[in-house]
Amino acid sequence: MENPEVAMVFEEIADLLEILGENPFRVRAYRNAARTVRELPEPVEEIVRNPNRKLEDLPGIGKDLAEKIRIIVQTGDHPMRQELREKVPPGLRELLDVPGLGPKRAWALYEKLGVKSIEDLKKAAQEHRIQRLRGFGAKTERAILEALEHLEQVQRRVYLAEAKVFAESVVRHLREVPELHQIEVAGSYRRRKETVGDLDVLVTCDRSAPVMDRLAQYPALADVLARGDTKMSIRLKNGMQLDLRVVPDESYGAALQYFTGSQAHNIQIRRMAQEKGLKVNEYGVFRGDKRIAGKTEEEVYAAVGLPWIPPELREARGEIEWALQGRLPKLVELHDIRGDLHMHTTATDGRASIEEMILACKEMGYQYMAITDHSKRVTVAGGLDAKALRAHWAEIDRIAGRIPGITVLKGVEMDILEDGSMDLPDDVVAEADWVVASVHYGQNQPREQITRRILNAIKNPYVHCIGHPTGRLIGKRKPYEVDLDAVLKAAADYGCFLEVNAQPSRLDLDDVALLAARERGVLIAIGTDAHSIDELRFMEFGVYQARRGALEAKHIINTRPLKELLKLLRQRRSSRA
DNA sequence: GCCGTTTTCGGCCCGACTGTTTTCAGTCG
Known part of the structure; x- marks a missing residue:
């Protein structure tokens, strides 16, 4: 049994629990377990077999999940997955892949309209049955139809090398705005993941409107998905989504840290901050209402007691422990x-x-x-x-x-x-x-x-x-x-x-x-x-x-x-x- | 479901945007 296979069982359990409206933290526990196993540098089977090792020593794995891992390794599956599958129709999971549809709406569509697949969803939207549901409306229905048309493109992640082409060109494009101060492409692109799902562009400037107007003129733009005061999302012609975030200069480091992620890394950082009585968000590090850091990433990490961590390591795979122990590697360049x-x-x-x-x-x-x-x-x-x-x-x-x-x-x-x-x-x-x-x-x-x-x-x-x-x-x-x-x-x-x-x-x-x-x-x-x-x-x-x-x-x-x-x-x- | 230099119970990161809402739920990252 390979690690990814074990992880997939937990991922499915997490999805199904979520659709059923289970406690979100329980869902997250399964997601964390999936990730831990997937990224384990050795076969989880090895730990199960070795009497001197304990699965419970792995982060986020307690007594219950350890036992479930043992069962999955030994039998290739877990009865819990089968039980959940009986409660949730098999096609419902794929609805989660539709942008704008989450577990709550997917379940509502199933309960109220009997939607059990992407096919059903399309039909229901075309027949205007969705807009009559409570909590949905005409706009949501149109958005679903729209999303379905781009579904294959949306699911596609591009190679880092391809993402780099667009990242560099959009930075060149936006730098033309005189009001713009700093700009950086954050997210998985900055972490240099082998594939990139979307581009997170972070900008500092006094007024956001000129930057957003300029982005609307980006030649590779297909359409604008959302636009607010500080955030704008567009879809590119190659199917990638690009999110623009605008923050003031004094928040640049905090925003860069936040939008670089990974999500799991950020959760660890914020938990550490909480323990120190601090709050970290994209605008800075706060003690009460007072901002104590945020202009640079170094400041943000220092505020929670850490040295700066290279983006490539920010995956919650032990880099924070390394940083605490002063053992961060000096990465090859x-x-x-x-x-x-x-x-x-x-x-x-x-x-x-x-x-x-x-x-x-x-x-x-x-x-x-x-x-x-x-x-x-x-x-x-x-x-x-x-x-x-x-x-x-x-x-x-x-x-x-x-x-x-x-x-x-x-x-x-x-x-x-x-x-x-x-x-x-x-x-x-x-x-x-x-x-x-x-x-x-x-x-x-x-x-x-x-x-x-x-x-x-x-x-x-x-x-x-x-x-x-x-x-x-x-x-x-x-x-x-x-x-x-x-x-x-x-x-x-x-x-x-x-x-x-x-x-x-x-x-x-x-x-x-x-x-x-x-x-x-x-x-x-x-x-x-x-x-x-x-x-x-x-x-x-x-x-x-x-x-x-x-x-x-x-x-x-x-x-x-x-x-x-x-x-x-x-x-x-x-x-x- | 996990976790604990205050805790074995009661927390669990945090905010923006949208649409459908008369004050918020859902989704997303």
Whole structure:
């Protein structure tokens, strides 16, 4: 039983309890439990099995939820879910996905009109049956119909890289307003989550009207959803929602802290403030009516007794404890990166030549780089066999030889074949400076099989690093069924590195896995997997993901100077020789 | 349902906006 499966049981229970009008705090307890389990850096099963561990030690898990976790792990489900399902029609849950519909209205629609699905909802709205209900009206009915039209778009989260395009363009657009003082895009974008659902734009200025008028002129705007004195919401043409908040300058830090979230992090901060007799809201930190902080984020954190916490860590995963103990990590930064260790050229499926890639990496200021074209199994990419690969390496040496100022490592992305063997003989890869091993075929193999394959690669002394270790494509393809815990354990034991693949659609290992890797002392390589010169720029997204995993420069091998890196690579091989 | 350097009961983050309301509930983040 995987952690996300356990979490999904609790998420469903929370939704169903909420629809039934249960105590909101009880609902929240289930939501918290779902989140705790989902983000656990190890299988919850492990804790259940280990007699020396207690589920009750996990935050937000008490006696009752611990017992429920045990039952779910052992039976794959919990009777409570089944009981709730009998009370709530199966389609009712999906109504919660409609913006503007929450548990109360969903239940009212079911009770009064028998609405049990999105289909029913649409029909009821079209037949104008909704506006006759108490608490609803003509406007609400129209809003529901409107929301249904955009439902698929609304549910879609975009890659961080795509969000960045709009975040930067809307900031440029709004900066034209002379009255505007400060502007920042907060929310999950500022926390650098791998996907972003909407953009939270925070602005300080004396009057909000000119900024809001200007936003109404934003070229990518589709329509205005709401507009008040301090808050305005619009929908963009790509389906994303954008929320603008306007606060006075003296509240900028408090508002930035608040709108950056995460919600769970903010709840912890506010609870700490309460214990000190303080109140935190988006306008400042207050003792009674007196504002004691709010101009900067540093002030806000200081008021509750904490150092400033980097946004990437604000997920209520222990960062507040770290801050209290003075153990906040000094997160890796983009300028710490000295080289890119994963890229392709026209020798296989890349679109730029060896020379173009070298010049581009030099332009980025790198001290070194590795060219890692595919091995022969990846036929669609024109993967190289032993002979072609040796010729390719000779070509790399020849071209690199006349470009001073950057060291080019001769590498390969070698396939881990379906049967667990490697796509190239040992004597060939022994000649490479840098070997990434990746799974591209047989991704749907059962857990034991695909785990064994990757463990084989980790144990192979010529393999330095496992590329995109779970193979997921965000929102498109699930990760392999691989036992990630076993992979981390083996990587630590054998001194094999694991990749953060910086492609915006991969970003794999993800943040949760990276926290676990950090715990186990596994070193990470960030590679862009660039198939063109432009994609070398993806390095920043890999760095963001590493930061979300609380990684420091020392955890990442391509922050090391060349000499140290080469020493690490030698160690990896000699340790197995 | 969880949690406790005042507590084992009574709290649980906080405010904006909308629509349907004559004073507030629902939703959202």
